[in-house]
Amino acid sequence: MDDDAIRRVLFRLSHEITEQNKGVDGLLLVGIRTRGVPLARRLAGLIKQQEKADVPVGVLDITFYRDDLTIIATQPVVRRTEISGRITDKKIVLVDDVLFTGRTVRAAMDALMDMGRPRVIQLAVLLDRGHRQLPIRADYVGKNIPTSPHQKVHVRLVETDGEDSVVIEEMDNKKDPTPVI
Amino acid sequence: MSFSRRHLLGLEALEAEEIEEILKTAVPCKEIAQREVKKLPTLRGWTVVTLFYEPSTRTRNSFELAAKWLGADTVNVAVANSSVQKGENFTDTAKTIEALGADFIILRHAVAGSPWLLAQTVNCRVINAGDGAHEHPTQALLDLFTLQERLGVIKGLKVVIVGDIMHSRVAKSNIYGLLKLGAGVTVTGPPSLIPPGIEALGVEVEYNLEKAIKNADVVNILRIQLERQHKGLFPSLREYARLYGLDREKLNKAPREVVIMHPGPANLGVEITEEVACDPRAVITTQVTNGVAVRMALLYLMSGGGKSGELLS
Numbered sequence: 001m002d003d004d005a006i007r008r009v010l011f012r013l014s015h016e017i018t019e020q021n022k023g024v025d026g027l028l029l030v031g032i033r034t035r036g037v038p039l040a041r042r043l044a045g046l047i048k049q050q051e052k053a054d055v056p057v058g059v060l061d062i063t064f065y066r067d068d069l070t071i072i073a074t075q076p077v078v079r080r081t082e083i084s085g086r087i088t089d090k091k092i093v094l095v096d097d098v099l100f101t102g103r104t105v106r107a108a109m110d111a112l113m114d115m116g117r118p119r120v121i122q123l124a125v126l127l128d129r130g131h132r133q134l135p136i137r138a139d140y141v142g143k144n145i146p147t148s149p150h151q152k153v154h155v156r157l158v159e160t161d162g163e164d165s166v167v168i169e170e171m172d173n174k175k176d177p178t179p180v181i
Numbered sequence: 182m183s184f185s186r187r188h189l190l191g192l193e194a195l196e197a198e199e200i201e202e203i204l205k206t207a208v209p210c211k212e213i214a215q216r217e218v219k220k221l222p223t224l225r226g227w228t229v230v231t232l233f234y235e236p237s238t239r240t241r242n243s244f245e246l247a248a249k250w251l252g253a254d255t256v257n258v259a260v261a262n263s264s265v266q267k268g269e270n271f272t273d274t275a276k277t278i279e280a281l282g283a284d285f286i287i288l289r290h291a292v293a294g295s296p297w298l299l300a301q302t303v304n305c306r307v308i309n310a311g312d313g314a315h316e317h318p319t320q321a322l323l324d325l326f327t328l329q330e331r332l333g334v335i336k337g338l339k340v341v342i343v344g345d346i347m348h349s350r351v352a353k354s355n356i357y358g359l360l361k362l363g364a365g366v367t368v369t370g371p372p373s374l375i376p377p378g379i380e381a382l383g384v385e386v387e388y389n390l391e392k393a394i395k396n397a398d399v400v401n402i403l404r405i406q407l408e409r410q411h412k413g414l415f416p417s418l419r420e421y422a423r424l425y426g427l428d429r430e431k432l433n434k435a436p437r438e439v440v441i442m443h444p445g446p447a448n449l450g451v452e453i454t455e456e457v458a459c460d461p462r463a464v465i466t467t468q469v470t471n472g473v474a475v476r477m478a479l480l481y482l483m484s485g486g487g488k489s490g491e492l493l494s
Contacts, residue, residue, distance in 0.1 A: 061209060064209075064213070064221045064251075065221070069487075072485070075184075075484065078206055078210075079208070080209045081209065081212060114216075114218055114220065115216065115218070
């Protein structure tokens with residue numbers, strides 16, 4: 001995917017979100033660190049243009065909730081979660097760049113549940129690459145890309161990587177099929 | 182680079198990057214500490230045992246809370262009520278605690294080097310909560326975190342540590358930490374309480390308090406340790422308070438924006454007056470709050486690789 005494709009996809013997703021939720025009332029976009037955050041902010045900007053209303057954006061770091069901390073040797077860097085105000089009764093749309101095994105989203109939901117009782121949690125992703133290991137599905141999908149577990153999907157965004165692009169890389173050694181989040 | 186040590190015995194051996202990583206990790210930990218429901222699943226199934234041979238309010242309880250908030254189970258060994266009173270020695274106590282299932286042992290002891298001995302004796306991860314007059318690394322870490330939070334950057338700060346430097350593990354760990362992060366350190370106090378040759382660590386020595394704090398960004402006030410005092414190191418508490426106790430009059434000689442710190446507990450009226458302790462420039466209670474965040478960060482970083490983790494030592 002190139003930057004135009006990403007732009008068009010986000011435009012469609014922003015409309016789908018407001019269509020499904022009948023506007024922005026009670027809506028809260030929560031971007032999952034790291035690349036879910038700029039995506040959530042862009043979606044909020046697009047929604048503001050259409051609906052002429054602000055949608056709050058929160059930042060969620062799921063590191064403390066990961067299910068693989070005992071497997072990987074050194075601890076991943078953990079950063080602040082920034083969600084202001086209560087989340088109880090809010091309609092939360094979790095935003096991430098790639099949906100793969102579903103473990104990140106599981107961790108994100110556990111994190112949110114510890115913070116309150118949202119009315120509903122929906123999921124918006126730029127890409128769904130399949131290979132779910134948990135019963136998790138996205139409400140809003142930018143693009144479905146079939147991949148093999150040995151491929152690596154690189155999403156680059158201007159805010160984090162200097163450009164907008166999606167590249168699929170073939171991994172040379174196929175020895176470990178267990179993907180890391 | 183991730184902090185990947187199995188034990189935290191002191192700051193002397195740490196690299197600046199490792200200290201920076203602990204401080205960075207303490208930021209999200211502090212956010213958890215401000216939530217309504219302070220509970221994470223991160224260290225579920227881990228057992229953290231505090232083994233304190235010396236009294237403590239802040240250190241012991243903040244380790245306990247830090248562990249609990251991360252989801253671990255905690256046990257405190259009350260040494261005064263334990264089999265230590267029946268004569269059980271240190272290494273036997275250590276092996277017993279390991280056999281009970283401890284993953285972390287947090288040790289405070291009057292003998293310098295005891296955390297090192299503990300690390301040799303058991304497979305648990307060991308954190309030094311104060312060993313004699315040697316080091317108190319987590320105090321220094323929370324002091325650094327408080328300064329970073331308040332002033333943004335440690336490098337270039339002029340920090341003055343006042344008090345019984347000779348017997349202070351807080352001073353030593355702070356000296357190591359501050360110098361590694363690029364701050365300048367001056368120690369001040371009665372000459373009888375400042376170890377000769379301490380300049381070799383890279384600090385300045387100044388016996389006149391007002392001269393020392395004249396350009397200070399930070400004044401860290403140490404408790405006069407009545408229980409450690411050898412007789413005759415200063416004539417009286419009153420004389421100490423007159424010459425080195427920080428009161429409003431002496432504080433006025435310091436820059437207006439100076440940050441006032443104290444590890445606690447404070448002897449009000451001796452090394453610090455109540456007025457100064459309650460001054461808006463004093464961050465003493467913030468230090469306590471930050472202690473929990475920093476200890477959470479440490480427990481998180483040290484639990485990499487799981488219980489049987491292959492960590493670098």
